Amino acid sequence: MTTARSIRLAARPKGLATLKDLSLTEDPIPVPGPGQFLVRVIWLSLDPYMRGRMDDAKSYAKPVDIGDIMQGGCVGEVLASHHPHYARGEIVTGAFGWTTHAVSDGEGVRKLDPRLAPVSTALGVLGMPGITAWVGLNDIAAAKPGETIVVSAATGAVGGLVGQLAKAKGMTVMGLAGGADKCAYACEVLGYDHCLDHRAAPDARTLGARIAEVAPQGVDVYFENVGGKSLSAVLPRMNVHGRVALCGMIAWYGGQNLDEALPLPLVWRTVLTRRLGVQGFIIFDHFHRFPDFLKEVGPMVADGRIVVREDVTDGIENAPVAFLRMLEGGNFGKTLVRVGPDP
Amino acid sequence: MTTARSIRLAARPKGLATLKDLSLTEDPIPVPGPGQFLVRVIWLSLDPYMRGRMDDAKSYAKPVDIGDIMQGGCVGEVLASHHPHYARGEIVTGAFGWTTHAVSDGEGVRKLDPRLAPVSTALGVLGMPGITAWVGLNDIAAAKPGETIVVSAATGAVGGLVGQLAKAKGMTVMGLAGGADKCAYACEVLGYDHCLDHRAAPDARTLGARIAEVAPQGVDVYFENVGGKSLSAVLPRMNVHGRVALCGMIAWYGGQNLDEALPLPLVWRTVLTRRLGVQGFIIFDHFHRFPDFLKEVGPMVADGRIVVREDVTDGIENAPVAFLRMLEGGNFGKTLVRVGPDP
Numbered sequence: 001m002t003t004a005r006s007i008r009l010a011a012r013p014k015g016l017a018t019l020k021d022l023s024l025t026e027d028p029i030p031v032p033g034p035g036q037f038l039v040r041v042i043w044l045s046l047d048p049y050m051r052g053r054m055d056d057a058k059s060y061a062k063p064v065d066i067g068d069i070m071q072g073g074c075v076g077e078v079l080a081s082h083h084p085h086y087a088r089g090e091i092v093t094g095a096f097g098w099t100t101h102a103v104s105d106g107e108g109v110r111k112l113d114p115r116l117a118p119v120s121t122a123l124g125v126l127g128m129p130g131i132t133a134w135v136g137l138n139d140i141a142a143a144k145p146g147e148t149i150v151v152s153a154a155t156g157a158v159g160g161l162v163g164q165l166a167k168a169k170g171m172t173v174m175g176l177a178g179g180a181d182k183c184a185y186a187c188e189v190l191g192y193d194h195c196l197d198h199r200a201a202p203d204a205r206t207l208g209a210r211i212a213e214v215a216p217q218g219v220d221v222y223f224e225n226v227g228g229k230s231l232s233a234v235l236p237r238m239n240v241h242g243r244v245a246l247c248g249m250i251a252w253y254g255g256q257n258l259d260e261a262l263p264l265p266l267v268w269r270t271v272l273t274r275r276l277g278v279q280g281f282i283i284f285d286h287f288h289r290f291p292d293f294l295k296e297v298g299p300m301v302a303d304g305r306i307v308v309r310e311d312v313t314d315g316i317e318n319a320p321v322a323f324l325r326m327l328e329g330g331n332f333g334k335t336l337v338r339v340g341p342d343p
Numbered sequence: 344m345t346t347a348r349s350i351r352l353a354a355r356p357k358g359l360a361t362l363k364d365l366s367l368t369e370d371p372i373p374v375p376g377p378g379q380f381l382v383r384v385i386w387l388s389l390d391p392y393m394r395g396r397m398d399d400a401k402s403y404a405k406p407v408d409i410g411d412i413m414q415g416g417c418v419g420e421v422l423a424s425h426h427p428h429y430a431r432g433e434i435v436t437g438a439f440g441w442t443t444h445a446v447s448d449g450e451g452v453r454k455l456d457p458r459l460a461p462v463s464t465a466l467g468v469l470g471m472p473g474i475t476a477w478v479g480l481n482d483i484a485a486a487k488p489g490e491t492i493v494v495s496a497a498t499g500a501v502g503g504l505v506g507q508l509a510k511a512k513g514m515t516v517m518g519l520a521g522g523a524d525k526c527a528y529a530c531e532v533l534g535y536d537h538c539l540d541h542r543a544a545p546d547a548r549t550l551g552a553r554i555a556e557v558a559p560q561g562v563d564v565y566f567e568n569v570g571g572k573s574l575s576a577v578l579p580r581m582n583v584h585g586r587v588a589l590c591g592m593i594a595w596y597g598g599q600n601l602d603e604a605l606p607l608p609l610v611w612r613t614v615l616t617r618r619l620g621v622q623g624f625i626i627f628d629h630f631h632r633f634p635d636f637l638k639e640v641g642p643m644v645a646d647g648r649i650v651v652r653e654d655v656t657d658g659i660e661n662a663p664v665a666f667l668r669m670l671e672g673g674n675f676g677k678t679l680v681r682v683g684p685d686p
Contacts, residue, residue, distance in 0.1 A: 052616075058616075059616045060583070060616050060617075060618075227608060227611055231611075240403070241628075246611065246614055246615050247615075248615070249608070249611050249612065249615060252608040252611070252612070258606065258608055261606060261607035261608055262607055263601065263604060263607070264604035264605055264606070264607050264610055265570060265592070265595040265601055265604055267607055267610075268570055268574075268589065268592050268595065269592065269595070271589055271621060271623040272589050272590075272591070272592060272623040272624075272625070273395075273401075273402045273403045273623070273625070274403075274623065275403075275622075275623045275624055275625055275628060276622075276623050277620065277621070277622045277623075278614060278620070278621040278622075279618075279619075279620045279621075280614040280615040280616070280617065280618045280619050280620075281615075281618055282615075282616070282618055285584075285618060
């Protein structure tokens with residue numbers, strides 16, 4: 001390979017993102033300057049937050065500019081280094097982007113030990129989605145044993161871990177997922193007590209009635225990844241002093257499903273009369289919790305108490321298709337692109 | 344006076360409450376049984392939450408039944424007692440309802456010392472609205488010196504105290520109120536740094552632009568009493584890690600002003616990307632804080648650091664008109680009905 005191949009933002013999506021909004025480009029492999037090193041990317045993580053970076057809206061992070069390489073977390077191998085702390089052959093994780101090769105000065109980069117866990121887990125259960133699940137459940141929602149939690153996107157990179165951690169904590173755990181296969185997996189493999197297929201419910205009212213059947217005790221914690229129909233179904237089922245950990249709203253990222261939103265006055269009334277707490281959170285504010293997270297969850301992954309499922313697509317050129325599929329809920333587990341061979 | 348006069352719920356309001364929903368009745372003065380005492384009511388408190396009790400909706404408290412006396416907090420004088428702890432002539436506060444005379448077994452009743460403060464303050468600044476303001480500011484919103492707060496219904500029974508306590512705490516304090524006279528009062532008497540007249544703004548966007556002009560630093564805490572246009576104007580101005588103490592939503596209690604609500608997906612996006620916390624609260628959950636509240640705020644009222652303004656209507660028969668006027672924002676300060684003469 002003599003060129004670097006990258007996926008760049010070609011146009012800002014109008015509503016739903018499409019393949020035309022992303023383009024594959026070839027460039028010379030970048031050359032590391034003093035204090036820099038060159039990485040070949042092995043794994044690229046695809047995450048729902050990336051959809052937000054494609055918009056020019058004010059958000060917690062700068063949007064990707066038109067023509068720039070899409071941002072993303074990666075695992076890669078150091079090919080050449082002028083950096084004192086990184087040597088050729090080392091495996092690292094960092095925000096190298098949707099590309100086969102990148103140059104880095106080491107900022108935000110962490111070395112991985114391939115003997116401890118498969119290196120791809122640094123992008124999933126032992127990386128950003130993992131700490132998101134753990135912080136959301138413990139620090140944001142203050143979830144307690146004996147409580148009932150609903151997790152939307154129940155088998156996703158974040159939701160799949162939330163459900164397993166909640167179960168390990170002694171909670172009653174209900175998932176919402178799109179499709180019977182995901183629901184079966186949630187219950188049979190991840191240990192959810194129940195999982196409801198939101199695609200099988202024609203509307204939020206029907207889904208809400210199913211939640212009430214399965215959890216007549218009500219819902220104490222809602223781990224919110226989705227918005228849309230799921231939110232509209234869960235919120236009216238929340239118990240007094242319930243908490244909503246607002247982590248994502250994938251159903252609404254492209255401006256679709258807006259008709260599935262409850263009217264704000266009804267939401268406000270529910271939050272007031274049931275004394276709910278709704279807390280938005282972005283994991284970048286909580287990275288200081290990484291050591292505590294790894295200390296607790298690392299051993300659970302190592303000894304198999306936590307099940308990891310990856311949804312792997314091969315080739316950087318296929319990243320756009322895999323990304324759009326994930327936004328529509330077509331992924332099953334942590335979405336990854338295998339950009340290059342394992343070392 | 345040989346009969347008790349009371350205001351009863353005649354019909355459940357359809358949307359906005361009207362005079363037809365409330366009726367004045369005369370009955371024999373009730374006779375206290377063993378362990379009970381008879382109170383003549385001196386002051387009746389009118390509060391926005393009472394509108395909710397007129398509906399048959401699931402809420403934090405049981406609705407008033409059709410034909411029952413409207414619930415409400417009062418100050419009264421014990422006329423006769425078969426209760427060991429209450430004696431004739433004592434002044435007490437309790438939920439005696441919209442009536443001239445009530446019998447009580449002492450549950451939820453507290454004795455007042457008229458030498459410490461005017462007894463009507465037990466229904467306002469040193470009573471439920473007062474502790475609501477104090478708990479919302481300190482325990483719910485965790486407001487800090489140097490931060491910027493917006494208080495809606497800025498001169499109301501709750502808001503008027505929130506603003507003064509926030510100022511005493513060293514915050515930048517902005518009020519939203521209906522009318523130029525209330526805004527002038529907020530700044531000149533209560534010490535608000537700014538107060539915007541929401542009635543003068545044709546829509547939420549205009550009001551929001553005014554907030555941005557006056558507080559370009561953004562809003563850290565929103566003490567929410569109103570919903571509607573005020574909420575839609577403030578929320579987009581909230582800073583990262585801001586908090587909303589959701590105390591009331593008077594603009595929406597009658598099902599009006601629904602078109603002034605932001606779309607939920609936009610609200611959800613703002614809560615997520617700015618990492619806002621929205622916490623609904625009902626003061627009944629926080630009465631254990633009453634001693635701490637009185638210890639801090641009592642002296643501030645006694646020495647005049649806290650200004651109290653009462654909006655007094657004479658006669659139980661005029662309570663319905665005063666109540667409807669308050670729901671429309673026509674009150675100015677803590678709304679009270681003088682039901683009988685001071686002792």
